[in-house]
Amino acid sequence: MQKSWKRIKQNEKERRGEEGKEEKRREKGVLINQLICDPATTVMQEAQGSDHRAEHTAEHAFIGSLQKLLGQTLQVRKVEHNRSGNTAFIVLPQLDPDIVARAESDVNSLISEGRAIVEHSFQSMADAKQKFPNLRANEERITGQVRVIEIKGHDAAACAMQHANNLAECVFFLVTRISKSGSEYEVDFLTGDCAKQAAIDLSVKLLNVCREIGANVNTAENTARKLKAENESNFRKLKALTRERLEAIKAETVGADQNGNPLFQVYKGVFTNLADDTIREFTGEKIQNAGAVVILANLDDSTGRTSIVFARNEKSRGFDCASLLRGLGPMVKGGGKPNFVTGTAERQYAQQIVDVLSDAVSKTKTRLP
Ligand SMILES: [Zn+2]
Numbered sequence: 001m002q003k004s005w006k007r008i009k010q011n012e013k014e015r016r017g018e019e020g021k022e023e024k025r026r027e028k029g030v031l032i033n034q035l036i037c038d039p040a041t042t043v044m045q046e047a048q049g050s051d052h053r054a055e056h057t058a059e060h061a062f063i064g065s066l067q068k069l070l071g072q073t074l075q076v077r078k079v080e081h082n083r084s085g086n087t088a089f090i091v092l093p094q095l096d097p098d099i100v101a102r103a104e105s106d107v108n109s110l111i112s113e114g115r116a117i118v119e120h121s122f123q124s125m126a127d128a129k130q131k132f133p134n135l136r137a138n139e140e141r142i143t144g145q146v147r148v149i150e151i152k153g154h155d156a157a158a159c160a161m162q163h164a165n166n167l168a169e170c171v172f173f174l175v176t177r178i179s180k181s182g183s184e185y186e187v188d189f190l191t192g193d194c195a196k197q198a199a200i201d202l203s204v205k206l207l208n209v210c211r212e213i214g215a216n217v218n219t220a221e222n223t224a225r226k227l228k229a230e231n232e233s234n235f236r237k238l239k240a241l242t243r244e245r246l247e248a249i250k251a252e253t254v255g256a257d258q259n260g261n262p263l264f265q266v267y268k269g270v271f272t273n274l275a276d277d278t279i280r281e282f283t284g285e286k287i288q289n290a291g292a293v294v295i296l297a298n299l300d301d302s303t304g305r306t307s308i309v310f311a312r313n314e315k316s317r318g319f320d321c322a323s324l325l326r327g328l329g330p331m332v333k334g335g336g337k338p339n340f341v342t343g344t345a346e347r348q349y350a351q352q353i354v355d356v357l358s359d360a361v362s363k364t365k366t367r368l369p
Pocket residue numbers: 056060149159160161162163
């Protein structure tokens with residue numbers, strides 16, 4: 001049965017529109033991957049009358065494997081089979097991805113073996129439990145006769161849904177995503193041709209990531225960890241360097257009041273490749289002082305853009321930073337509060353912007369309200 005991956009991707013786009021809220025909720029969790037399959041549509045087209053038997057039965061096998069690995073009976077709150085694939089909601093405080101991977105391998109071994117699925121019927125839950133002591137069942141929902149689905153020698157669960165006759169019908173089982181939501185885990189999975197195509201897609205993504213970070217499949221995780229540590233270390237160094245450069249600025253005293261006292265201390269300058277957030281932090285600290293004015297431009301070599309910060313003490317009323325910035329016209333884009341604005345500009349305007357703002361401040365006659 002050949003399934004169209006293009007069609008699956010198209011369905012994914014449609015699903016994203018319809019289920020945006022669901023997606024946002026899921027994004028909070030640990031993302032392994034978001035590979036989407038549409039068994040509903042493809043199966044209906046290519047095998048009229050088919051349903052989710054294989055996917056549902058694979059879920060039984062998977063939970064059975066997890067139970068064995070964890071040494072406990074699991075509570076599966078619900079299982080969804082829909083246009084975007086399949087999801088099992090497992091009530092569990094902790095689920096290690098390595099355990100999930102081992103369970104995945106187990107399920108695929110059982111599929112290769114072609115384990116038979118056997119249906120049993122019991123008069124009561126007690127009878128069922130006598131035969132299957134580790135029976136998985138939502139006991140509060142079951143009264144009277146109990147239908148038990150057994151994957152021969154592997155798992156037994158009370159279930160009223162339709163199942164495959166043999167695990168071989170699942171063809172291949174792949175977990176595509178694990179996320180934690182409150183007290184439960186959501187595990188997305190695929191079976192059959194969709195699972196095979198998703199596995200190929202995953203391997204392509206991994207190889208692309210390896211190429212981007214200059215690693216091979218064996219070293220990818222270590223390389224990513226190293227790159228992250230290096231990035232954090234370099235950022236710390238840049239912040240320290242930025243702080244050093246800014247602290248070295250000598251304030252320029254401008255203007256005078258009636259008694260001849262200076263009106264403003266202006267901290268200004270044009271810099272290259274400093275850390276913008278450290279500049280904003282420095283500015284926030286400086287303008288705590290009455291009369292302090294900060295006019296800084298920071299050129300970013302990688303983008304060719306310049307960021308501008310222009311601020312004064314909140315109580316100085318002599319000029320409005322936002323109005324003065326607007327007065328620069330299309331040379332700079334930005335805005336903010338009367339005493340603190342930020343903006344961006346093309347690099348060739350950096351010095352000019354600092355000079356014009358500085359000039360406007362020096363012409364201010366008062367800083368009194
Ligand atoms: Zn079932």
